[in-house]
Amino acid sequence: MTMGRTLASIITMTVALGFWAAPVGAQPAGTLVVGLVAEPVNLDPPQVTDLNSNRVGRRIVETLVTFPEESTQVVPGLAESWTISKDGLQYTFKLRRGITFHDGTPLNAEAVKFSIERQINPNHPAYKLGKYPFANFFFGNVKAVEVLSEERVAFLLNEPRASFLAILTAGAASIVSPTAVMKWGPDYPTHPVGTGPFRFASWDRGQRVVLEKNPAYWKYPVKVERVIYRPIVEDQARLTELLTGTLDVIVGVPADFVGQLEQNAKITLLKQVGAHVWYLGMNNQRKPFDDKRVRQALNYAVNKEAIVKDVLKGTGASSRGPVLPGTWGADPALKAYPYDPERAKKLLAEAGYPSGFSTTLWVPESGSGMQAPVAMSTVMQSNLKAVGVNVTLQTMEWGAYLAKLRTKEQELFALSWMAGTEDPDMVMYPLLHSSQWTPVGPNRALYKNPRFDALLQQARLTTDQAKRTQLYREAQRILVDDAPWVFVDHEIQIAALSKRVQGFKLHPSFDLRVETISLR
């Protein structure tokens, strides 16, 4: 029968096509291929808030100061040294000599001034070229950036802020080539130029971003020739590409795949707790959450260990407070609230809610740093039900959710925070200082404790780090006792690497520092 034969030949052809197209692996030497969870949207780090853009963009540009691997001590970057005035109002940097941007423009004090002032000075020629989400948050306090000489530049602050040095390690503080910014105008994000270990080569939309090594990199010779970033949204596809050898590194390994990858001899799995905290916020100004006992009760009622183990499958570490354990501001003596439903019930009864109460928990469907918001909230809902608190979940889309949190109508809400700069001020001050109540700042729990406020303020005015540490430790003890949030977890970032990849480490700031990689 002809039809049958036609069909057979179609099938044969399809299969043959498969064989014909067979060899799909085999990278050229020196090329590193990285699988991202989504496409970068913009390669100018001061213009973006998403991790994917930052992870690529920050390979191209650098900052005056930086954090080395696995340490939270600020070290020199483009600036080789600095001085801080006694009153804490002037930070003066001496730049390294002989560094040029990828386009040949020399790195000098003017370039530093340009890079920061474009974000905060409305009269700056590049001010309108982009939206700078962190401009006010990080540099609102900067009165002026002054060029003292070719290689000396000073930041003048309106008031002292001890975390300022840490702020200058952030992506928003990237030093860019003024020539390139003015040349490309609004198109600059697709033609970024910095001093970093890699220079921008090409961006094939939806397909790949290619960076080439900067042969003149000042810090050390970069060992890979080029890095290709590929956006692959689907988890299974990203994993398949890694297992078939067409990707060398993937981040954002879904929790469900971790066990399977641990068994795989072809893959190296890296884990690192990130500077992140996921919390269940309570509206501290609203009944019944205006009562400390109620807030503590909720902390006892939620089974964090179970959430970390069963929902996050080990991709989170249960949390004791807002500051990442192990970083310099964290209080090692801090005790976590244990899972103790009986204690929770007792506290609720003492607070006048012997039979519990009903409340609403707002949850975003997804969002930056939110891990598995709905699943995590569902577990908390059943935990709270067990102590008599009836929670109605109300899920929302991310953008709508953020807008809704400004209305101050929240009772319970799920949210997370990535500090990125690893300074305790950058977590506690914006999220919990009473001057930062939403809508002014991100203190959406509307928490207020004058003693806590005073400690944070004092720490801002102190440049001595040992003293700051003491102040932050005391602040954390007050905070954990006050329990304005249920402290849930810190995200553990997971990367999976092929065995070709050597010398790579994950960084607590969620940065993806591929410049340290060499390929076998």
Add this chain to the structure above:
Amino acid sequence: MRGYIARRLLLLVPVLLGVSIVVFMVLHLSPGDPAEIMLGSQATQEDLARLRRELGLTEPLHVQYFRWMSHVLRGDLGRSLWMKRPVLDEVLHRFQATLVLTGSGLLLSTLGGIALGVASAVRPHSLLDRMSAVTSLFGASMPVFWLGIVLMVVFSLWLGWLPASGMWAPYGGGDLRDLAAHLVLPALTLAAASMTIIARLTRSTMLDVLGQDYIRTARAKGLIEGRVVFRHGLKNALIPIVTVVGVQAGYLLGGAVLTETVFAWPGVGLLMVQGILARDFPIVQGCVLVIALTFVLINLAVDLLYVYLDPRIHYE
């Protein structure tokens, strides 16, 4: 005929206007504020207010719409809020990839569907026919992303025959063979459902046609079976098939959004998903306009094909 085409093209204008209004309203009235998303959770109230003003989001909706429309009419679809790139460039660039995918999906589903349908009709209740009925049920009810992942696991992970995602090999590649290898799985995924629908329809129409008197006449004249089936049978069965293929073409354009997401195919569907998540209004509007335009052009093409297939049809 020429007048008819002109009138049909003119009719595109109100259709596209309607589409643009609906899309504009749905996007702007649905929750999710681009300013909130762009500035993130650190944003101050003043920053947000300023950004909303700069983006023109504080004005009444109809004012926003008319401003946007007047730009569109001048060929300017605006700039992406995030990428800062002209939307038209972005969308057209991505649209080529979508055309490659939906085009091959359509070809695959049409040829495969007709072949299967004819084979089933020629031998009703045969093994092939029954198998095709069963696979049709599967094909029509299988979610695209699920089928896509199954194919990916089998052909990329287990057998290692085909690349799992993307349109080209990341490092160069770039010839037709490379494209074909990347195309097989997504095109198959996209085509599966349509293929089974076309197959079932072809089968029933063919059965109907093959029972007609003129087929018996043709056979009685002693024509060889192949000629009877294709020249006399299939050609007369084609009109309903063309209609359903037209409908499926639209469906494939929609299905491309999912398929592109699963297979990281750099098309307009993936761009649209990205745009929706980031509330990048200009991008989403641009994508929808281009897809809508294609959709109506396909409908026009289907109508014109009728005339070619059945000379009895006349358009005034």
